[in-house]
Amino acid sequence: MESAIRIRAARDGDAKAIWSIIEPTIRAGETYALEPDMSEAEALLYWMGPDRETFVAELDGVVRGTYFIRANQAGGGKHVCNAGYVTSEAATGRGIARRMHEHSLHHARTRGFRAMQFNFVVSSNERAVGLWQSLGYQIVGRLPDAFAHPTRGYVDALVMFQAL
Amino acid sequence: MESAIRIRAARDGDAKAIWSIIEPTIRAGETYALEPDMSEAEALLYWMGPDRETFVAELDGVVRGTYFIRANQAGGGKHVCNAGYVTSEAATGRGIARRMHEHSLHHARTRGFRAMQFNFVVSSNERAVGLWQSLGYQIVGRLPDAFAHPTRGYVDALVMFQAL
Numbered sequence: 001m002e003s004a005i006r007i008r009a010a011r012d013g014d015a016k017a018i019w020s021i022i023e024p025t026i027r028a029g030e031t032y033a034l035e036p037d038m039s040e041a042e043a044l045l046y047w048m049g050p051d052r053e054t055f056v057a058e059l060d061g062v063v064r065g066t067y068f069i070r071a072n073q074a075g076g077g078k079h080v081c082n083a084g085y086v087t088s089e090a091a092t093g094r095g096i097a098r099r100m101h102e103h104s105l106h107h108a109r110t111r112g113f114r115a116m117q118f119n120f121v122v123s124s125n126e127r128a129v130g131l132w133q134s135l136g137y138q139i140v141g142r143l144p145d146a147f148a149h150p151t152r153g154y155v156d157a158l159v160m161f162q163a164l
Numbered sequence: 165m166e167s168a169i170r171i172r173a174a175r176d177g178d179a180k181a182i183w184s185i186i187e188p189t190i191r192a193g194e195t196y197a198l199e200p201d202m203s204e205a206e207a208l209l210y211w212m213g214p215d216r217e218t219f220v221a222e223l224d225g226v227v228r229g230t231y232f233i234r235a236n237q238a239g240g241g242k243h244v245c246n247a248g249y250v251t252s253e254a255a256t257g258r259g260i261a262r263r264m265h266e267h268s269l270h271h272a273r274t275r276g277f278r279a280m281q282f283n284f285v286v287s288s289n290e291r292a293v294g295l296w297q298s299l300g301y302q303i304v305g306r307l308p309d310a311f312a313h314p315t316r317g318y319v320d321a322l323v324m325f326q327a328l
Contacts (some may be wrong), residue, residue, distance in 0.1 A: 033239045076194075118285070140305050
């Protein structure tokens with residue numbers, strides 16, 4: 001039986017669940033260019049800030065993933081959006097990341113965005129790079145040694161892009 | 165006689181001069197991904213925000229240019245910096261942009277940054293692209309149609325990078 005994944009807009013009451021999902025990723029410091037020791041309040045201000053829309057993915061009624069979407073630039077760059085996605089460690093391999101991504105592309109088109117850009121995909125995060133490539137993203141830029149990985153040292157970061 | 169260009173840290177009292185320099189660039193909407201109709205307060209909050217250091221360039225004692233420098237990312241990305249530069253229209257061709265850039269690279273090294281990255285160089289801004297290339301920047305990324313130019317339509321934006 002296929003589990004039911006439901007994506008919906010995040011509410012203030014989801015903050016604790018969102019924090020429980022994003023905290024391990026932030027603390028690990030391996031995939032997002034965020035301060036690993038940032039506080040819960042700082043992290044939620046970032047993830048649920050007024051400049052973005054935030055969604056959660058429920059698996060069998062429990063919040064297991066979250067993503068945000070925002071304009072990547074202002075002015076002449078605001079037709080390109082950016083997004084960030086995190087799935088609960090406990091629920092990896094269930095298709096949540098892929099479903100959130102599909103939802104985000106659909107939502108982006110609804111909002112009139114013409115492309116999705118990921119500014120800083122850590123190259124050692126091979127699962128993410130492979131997922132994005134399988135979903136149609138091109139590597140359009142490579143930032144040499146732009147990420148200080150906690151165990152691998154300096155690794156490249158990738159800019160990935162998909163027209164919508 | 166060579167004019168004297170002096171770079172110094174911006175003070176609160178420089179806000180009006182800075183606004184007079186950056187306003188035409190912002191209003192034109194041709195080179196920076198900022199809202200062309202942003203207010204003076206919004207623009208100064210951006211240019212002189214607490215997450216960056218802001219400098220001014222004086223030519224013969226008059227503020228004719230300004231730049232900011234900041235970490236381009238947080239966490240594992242904070243060893244790469246980013247900067248923005250604007251020179252007064254009335255003082256172009258006097259070497260101010262080049263001197264501000266030299267100052268910014270020196271300052272970046274002083275601060276421990278290991279590279280400088282420009283995230284969004286509008287490709288139709290050929291003077292800037294040429295200047296950055298002459299100063300050692302590589303084009304490490306190309307964002308297709310990522311900038312809506314007010315007269316040329318969609319043009320590419322470039323990611324440019326230089327190790328320090």
